[in-house]
Amino acid sequence: MDIPPIVAMLVLILATWTTNTGNAYMSGLAACKMFSIKDSKRPLVTMICGVLGVIMAIAGLADFLNTYISILGAVVPPIMGVVICDYWVICKAKKENWSPVRGINWIGIIAWVIGGGFALLETLGVVTVFSSALDGVIIAFVAYWILYSLLKNTKLAGSGDMTIEEACSVAQ
Incomplete structure (x- = not known):
């Protein structure tokens, strides 16, 4: 029995969701600390960090991470x-x-x-x-x-x- 592609995609997204929410949360905390941003702005900063992470992944910058x-x-x-x-x-x-x-x-x-x-x-x-x-x-x-x-x-x-x-x- 073949699994429909949409189901496979949903499983992939849900499986990586828990890992990547932790990554986005930590990057938001780190950015707030580094740039002395108020804690009330942390959700927005976390969202920006998540979007930047997705853009960097799409651009292929993660490939350079392996070399580093x-x-x-x-x-x-x-x-x-x-x-x-x-x-x-x-x-x-x-x-x-x-x-x-x-x-x-x-x-x-x-x-x-x-x-x-x-x-x-x-x-x-x-x-x-x-x-x-x-x-x-x-x-x-x-x-x-x-x-x-x-x-x-x-x-x-x-x-x-x-x-x-x-x-x-x-x-x-």
């Missing part, structure tokens, strides 16, 4: 490789061995760029081992370990340790 998410999925995970290596290998998993660094730890940034670059190459299909995220974490971990071992006494590692109190005052 792929780039984020490749570039962000290698940060974890640097952090894991610093805590578990360099500081030997003891919090008393860790302290904030004055300035910028360029070794960590360089290792992150190396891991993220490798993961981006993997996302583009140039090289493939496991997954771009996992490989980026592993490469950043190894790069940080090697670079820190070679350059820990240079300005690339920051310009000395700070106390927790100093770090908290800098953060404020």
Whole structure:
């Protein structure tokens, strides 16, 4: 038995309705907060956000979102490789061995760029081992370990340790 197209369309609309009402509601809340719009105008702002979302979807802007998410999925995970290596290998998993660094730890940034670059190459299909995220974490971990071992006494590692109190005052 064939389902009439109008019934299939109604099922599709009703199935996506609950998901997209949440999306429109959240975008309306965010827009009101970002632009300091009064809460009494939120229904109108939510409607405008919903219409803008539909227009962007029809225009095909959602296709670019996949590229953006792929780039984020490749570039962000290698940060974890640097952090894991610093805590578990360099500081030997003891919090008393860790302290904030004055300035910028360029070794960590360089290792992150190396891991993220490798993961981006993997996302583009140039090289493939496991997954771009996992490989980026592993490469950043190894790069940080090697670079820190070679350059820990240079300005690339920051310009000395700070106390927790100093770090908290800098953060404020």
